[in-house]
Amino acid sequence: MSRAVVYRSYGGPEVLELLDVPEPRAGAGEVRVRVTVAGLNPMDWGLVRSPERAAMFGLTVPAGFGYDFAGVVDQAGPGVEGFAVGDRVFGGALARAVADHVVLAAPAEAPDGLWRTPDGISDEVAATLPVAGMTAAAALATIGLREGDTVLIGGAAGGVGVFAVQLATLAGARVIGTAAESTFPFLRELGAEAVAYGPGLAGRVPAGVTAAADLFGTETALAALELGVRPERIVTVAAGPNPPGGVRATGGAQAGPDEMGRLLDAVLGKRLTVPIAASFPVERVRDAVALQADRHVHGKVVVTL
Numbered sequence: 365m366s367r368a369v370v371y372r373s374y375g376g377p378e379v380l381e382l383l384d385v386p387e388p389r390a391g392a393g394e395v396r397v398r399v400t401v402a403g404l405n406p407m408d409w410g411l412v413r414s415p416e417r418a419a420m421f422g423l424t425v426p427a428g429f430g431y432d433f434a435g436v437v438d439q440a441g442p443g444v445e446g447f448a449v450g451d452r453v454f455g456g457a458l459a460r461a462v463a464d465h466v467v468l469a470a471p472a473e474a475p476d477g478l479w480r481t482p483d484g485i486s487d488e489v490a491a492t493l494p495v496a497g498m499t500a501a502a503a504l505a506t507i508g509l510r511e512g513d514t515v516l517i518g519g520a521a522g523g524v525g526v527f528a529v530q531l532a533t534l535a536g537a538r539v540i541g542t543a544a545e546s547t548f549p550f551l552r553e554l555g556a557e558a559v560a561y562g563p564g565l566a567g568r569v570p571a572g573v574t575a576a577a578d579l580f581g582t583e584t585a586l587a588a589l590e591l592g593v594r595p596e597r598i599v600t601v602a603a604g605p606n607p608p609g610g611v612r613a614t615g616g617a618q619a620g621p622d623e624m625g626r627l628l629d630a631v632l633g634k635r636l637t638v639p640i641a642a643s644f645p646v647e648r649v650r651d652a653v654a655l656q657a658d659r660h661v662h663g664k665v666v667v668t669l
């Protein structure tokens with residue numbers, strides 16, 4: 365037997381159940397991964413809450429839960445390329461990552477993803493990279509962030525924000541991040557100047573902003589427009605495909621093919637750290653979701669298996 369987190373009706377954390385399920389087997393062209401850590405993202409519990417959202421991904425109940433995972437390949441079917449039993453791997457498996465075993469094609473087929481975990485990177489960190497790391501990278505690429513920019517990042521202390529702040533700093537930008545006042549020390553530690561989110565944001569932002577990335581909705585994007593930033597230099601990852609004012613939209617799926625390698629290099633080179641806000645054993649997956657769904661987490665929430 366194997367365990368998997370599943371839900372049989374839509375709702376909040378209370379609908380998530382850890383069940384014993386038959387052990388999945390790797391078929392031709394597939395690997396099976398013994399998952400050790402799953403990273404949580406708002407998308408995961410967004411799908412659990414909303415049948416409409418789930419339907420956009422072809423999901424209906426009963427469904428598995430989670431996307432980001434890290435672990436070890438423990439079965440490889442015939443025809444697998446580039447991966448073998450014993451390899452440390454991480455990746456994304458739509459609606460089935462929070463489980464003892466995940467089966468996916470190798471090489472992976474979108475929307476799934478599969479990468480080798482380099483020595484020197486923990487499973488805990490690897491399990492945070494596919495969604496949050498790639499989304500931050502895609503956001504900064506979309507606005508062409510470069511040395512000398514001053515970038516305003518909305519929701520800068522969250523799962524995507526901790527990557528965006530550090531990647532922007534590494535690119536040579538001055539970074540101003542929005543957060544609650546109690547979060548300012550955390551943001552400064554990451555390398556950003558801090559301003560409070562909420563009404564009147566544009567009036568609080570220091571002069572000279574040249575680009576913006578909104579990681580929470582549209583407040584930061586709209587403030588940047590108000591400050592005269594050109595719409596093509598403003599992106600949001602959290603407002604659907606058609607944000608207002610000509611602002612751009614992107615997501616992790618749009619990240620370039622080289623971005624994961626760059627993230628891994630930055631982590632290995634200790635130029636990028638991944639703050640883990642909390643780690644829960646899988647038996648407490650509901651608590652993990654409730655914490656993240658409160659939307660005041662600093663960094664990533666992970667679940668161990």
Ligand SMILES: NC(=O)c1ccc[n+]([C@@H]2O[C@H](COP(=O)([O-])OP(=O)(O)OC[C@H]3O[C@@H](n4cnc5c(N)ncnc54)[C@H](OP(=O)(O)O)[C@@H]3O)[C@@H](O)[C@H]2O)c1
Nearest residue numbers: 406499519521522523524543544547561580602615616660
């Ligand atoms: N399109 C994609 O591919 C993609 C991928 C990943 C994420 N997303 C979306 O991007 C968003 C961010 O994801 P995430 O993982 O970073 O979320 P998260 O970790 O839950 O974000 C938490 C952060 O949001 C901040 N926050 C709370 N209320 C805020 C407000 N009113 N204004 C600005 N910031 C506020 C909090 O700061 P304080 O603690 O200081 O309050 C906290 O640090 C989500 O909507 C997610 O669905 C999209």
